[in-house]
Amino acid sequence: MYNIKQRVYEVLEVSSIGDRSSRAYDVLMTAAVIVGLLPMTLKSENIFTHCIELVTSLIFICDYIARVWTADYKMGYRNYRAYIAYVLTPLAIFDLLSILPVIYLFVHVTSRITLLRLFRFFRVFKLVRYSKTMVVISNVVRKVKKQLLAVLILIIVYIFVSAMLVFQLEPDLFNTFFDALYWATISITTIGYGDISPVTGVGRLITMVSALMGMAVIALPTGIITAAYMNEITKKKTKYEL
Amino acid sequence: MADQFKPDLIDDSGVHNNVKIRQTQIFVFMCRVLTVILGILGVLALIKGNM
Numbered sequence: 001m002y003n004i005k006q007r008v009y010e011v012l013e014v015s016s017i018g019d020r021s022s023r024a025y026d027v028l029m030t031a032a033v034i035v036g037l038l039p040m041t042l043k044s045e046n047i048f049t050h051c052i053e054l055v056t057s058l059i060f061i062c063d064y065i066a067r068v069w070t071a072d073y074k075m076g077y078r079n080y081r082a083y084i085a086y087v088l089t090p091l092a093i094f095d096l097l098s099i100l101p102v103i104y105l106f107v108h109v110t111s112r113i114t115l116l117r118l119f120r121f122f123r124v125f126k127l128v129r130y131s132k133t134m135v136v137i138s139n140v141v142r143k144v145k146k147q148l149l150a151v152l153i154l155i156i157v158y159i160f161v162s163a164m165l166v167f168q169l170e171p172d173l174f175n176t177f178f179d180a181l182y183w184a185t186i187s188i189t190t191i192g193y194g195d196i197s198p199v200t201g202v203g204r205l206i207t208m209v210s211a212l213m214g215m216a217v218i219a220l221p222t223g224i225i226t227a228a229y230m231n232e233i234t235k236k237k238t239k240y241e242l
Numbered sequence: 243m244a245d246q247f248k249p250d251l252i253d254d255s256g257v258h259n260n261v262k263i264r265q266t267q268i269f270v271f272m273c274r275v276l277t278v279i280l281g282i283l284g285v286l287a288l289i290k291g292n293m
Contacts, residue, residue: 011269020266020270021266021269021270021273024269024270024273024274024277025269025273027273027274027277028273028274028276028277028280031277031280031281032276032280034284035280035281035283035284038284038287038288039287039291041288041291042287042288042291042292043291044291046287046290046291047290048283048286048287048290048291049287049291051283051287052280052283052284052287055276055279055280055283056280059276
């Protein structure tokens with residue numbers, strides 16, 4: 001028996017080879033994401049950016065409603081909990097956040113409402129669904145997330161410690177602790193803008209140590225992700241050959 | 243297998259419209275139209291925004 005809910009699920013998620021509806025839908029969603037990001041590349045809004053915002057938001061709202069409606073198929077069990085579980089998944093949250101910018105078209109513009117426009121950025125994450133390469137990368141990151149988290153914590157701790165040290169040693173250089181954090185981040189990532197630079201000997205010594213530490217620490221996530229990515233590709237290749 | 247893509251089914255009682263195929267064609271057509279509209283809006287927004 002023809003089940004429309006199942007068919008909607010097949011178009012949204014399964015995307016079988018030869019399914020023209022699914023292919024057309026994927027192309028539409030990819031176009032909506034890319035075109036929806038265009039207003040962020042312009043300095044001012046115009047009538048066409050408002051139309052883009054309206055059309056893309058309507059498409060994303062329909063997409064979100066359809067995905068929530070077929071959440072029981074996606075999560076694999078027929079229960080009201082499937083809908084709640086789906087709504088709390090990261091991609092569903094990003095979908096909901098990416099719809100919010102449309103509010104500024106209908107309410108009085110204040111500085112807070114203007115900030116909602118930045119939520120357009122979340123639309124980029126929708127591309128994960130429609131690109132096989134992005135799916136591979138997201139799988140890779142998911143597999144090594146514990147190692148990446150450990151490295152991230154190490155980097156954050158180091159930034160805080162060196163910021164605190166330099167903030168105490170060079171009180172005239174930094175207006176606030178945030179300036180010291182900014183300096184520490186720019187030093188450890190070896191960017192070195194030069195807008196804030198220590199003048200005392202100890203401050204410069206800490207800068208030198210930060211730069212050397214930075215070369216080792218910043219390279220760690222790259223190595224972890226590259227190794228995991230090569231493993232993933234080798235696994236897929238082996239699976240294909242078998 | 244080739245009949246799967248034909249909108250009409252033929253049997254002894256006559257010619258029937260395959261509803262599922264028609265719905266698929268309408269859906270694919272609407273998706274393509276929306277994609278083209280989005281493309282045009284994007285180009286116009288870029289031109290107007292950079293003038």
